[in-house]
Amino acid sequence: MLFPHFVFAEDKPLMKAIVAHEYGAPDVLKVEEVPRPEPNEDEALVRVIASSVNPADPLTLSGKYAREFGTHLPLIPGYDIAGIVEKTGANVTKLKVGDAVYGYPNFGGGWADYVTVKEFEVAAKPKSLNFVESAAVPMGALTAWQALVDVAKLQPGQTVLIHGGSGGVGSFAIQIAKARGARVIATASTTNQDLLKQLGADVAVDYTKTKFEDVAKDVDAVLDPIGKETLARSYNVIKKGGIVMSLVARPDPAELEKHGIRGAGISVHPDAEDLAEIAQLIDAGKIKPIVTQVLPLNEAIAAQQQAATHHTRGKVVIRIAEEPKG
Numbered sequence: 001m002l003f004p005h006f007v008f009a010e011d012k013p014l015m016k017a018i019v020a021h022e023y024g025a026p027d028v029l030k031v032e033e034v035p036r037p038e039p040n041e042d043e044a045l046v047r048v049i050a051s052s053v054n055p056a057d058p059l060t061l062s063g064k065y066a067r068e069f070g071t072h073l074p075l076i077p078g079y080d081i082a083g084i085v086e087k088t089g090a091n092v093t094k095l096k097v098g099d100a101v102y103g104y105p106n107f108g109g110g111w112a113d114y115v116t117v118k119e120f121e122v123a124a125k126p127k128s129l130n131f132v133e134s135a136a137v138p139m140g141a142l143t144a145w146q147a148l149v150d151v152a153k154l155q156p157g158q159t160v161l162i163h164g165g166s167g168g169v170g171s172f173a174i175q176i177a178k179a180r181g182a183r184v185i186a187t188a189s190t191t192n193q194d195l196l197k198q199l200g201a202d203v204a205v206d207y208t209k210t211k212f213e214d215v216a217k218d219v220d221a222v223l224d225p226i227g228k229e230t231l232a233r234s235y236n237v238i239k240k241g242g243i244v245m246s247l248v249a250r251p252d253p254a255e256l257e258k259h260g261i262r263g264a265g266i267s268v269h270p271d272a273e274d275l276a277e278i279a280q281l282i283d284a285g286k287i288k289p290i291v292t293q294v295l296p297l298n299e300a301i302a303a304q305q306q307a308a309t310h311h312t313r314g315k316v317v318i319r320i321a322e323e324p325k326g
Ligand SMILES: NC(=O)c1ccc[n+]([C@@H]2O[C@H](COP(=O)([O-])OP(=O)(O)OC[C@H]3O[C@@H](n4cnc5c(N)ncnc54)[C@H](OP(=O)(O)O)[C@@H]3O)[C@@H](O)[C@H]2O)c1
Pocket: 054, 055, 056, 139, 140, 143, 163, 164, 165, 166, 167, 168, 169, 170, 187, 188, 189, 190, 191, 192, 207, 225, 226, 230, 246, 247, 248, 266, 267, 268, 269, 307, 309, 310, 311, 312, 313, 314
């Protein structure tokens, strides 16, 4: 993942944005009026109606990705967007002015009135959702999709253990696994047991009361958004030939060999085709986002603190503009 250098040209119309001029804690973020970005030839300018909050936001802001991927300042967070195409570059072929789109700009920038995107980063927004609901989908659902469908190739009748099933990724993972005909065991704390069941989990495990190993045995796949002890204990519940996928660590090769299983570290990427398939499942009523809070743009700064706790239920959405009429 690479991050853009937002160049604030002086002669462009202004827009509202959340901006960091230095790395650090969420309080380095400021609500500012900055020049609107101009799309390059292979980009479209999107008027953002809504964005959302991800644990990746505080990580980006901390400067972690500056060392790993060369992040540049100033920085506008926001990896999820739903909005309307306002302008297209000369080499853009699929997107048209006025299209309602949703997606994951690889470089962030969604916490602003406008963002530029490449065609592979967005798809037509689900018709059955409004913009606020659509903005809750891209990063969480893409991560779950790319792990369960692209990497694990989950099959009907297989059993998957989904840790953190109530979170931004897990809430989509449960529904995607069910839509593919798998049996789902999901974990969360006591307060989120109702949500695991509502999302379709066959077995809901309260990790504060029950060891998941006592319930999950010989599973085909594990999705791990937690790491550390949760990942270390997960190797024991996977059948030979099964797979463990972690969102936060590289599975230990010695453990994989010992148990005769496969492992993958997942790194989500924007993908217009995946977004289109996810939109189809949403419009077919098989997946829905769990929006637990809708905040105005200036509260996005405080929302970063919540994201860093890793105890979000579903998704927190940032409303940037009113829903368009019609
Ligand atoms: N590698 C990638 O490409 C990628 C992509 C997306 C996300 N991620 C990472 O994946 C992690 C999860 O992302 P997210 O958006 O789903 O986060 P999130 O919305 O904060 O959700 C985390 C969920 O985990 C649950 N949880 C916390 N501790 C747990 C434990 N010990 N056992 C089981 N469940 C536990 C929480 O439920 P309770 O409140 O009930 O505990 C919460 O619902 C983050 O670290 C994020 O940075 C990585």
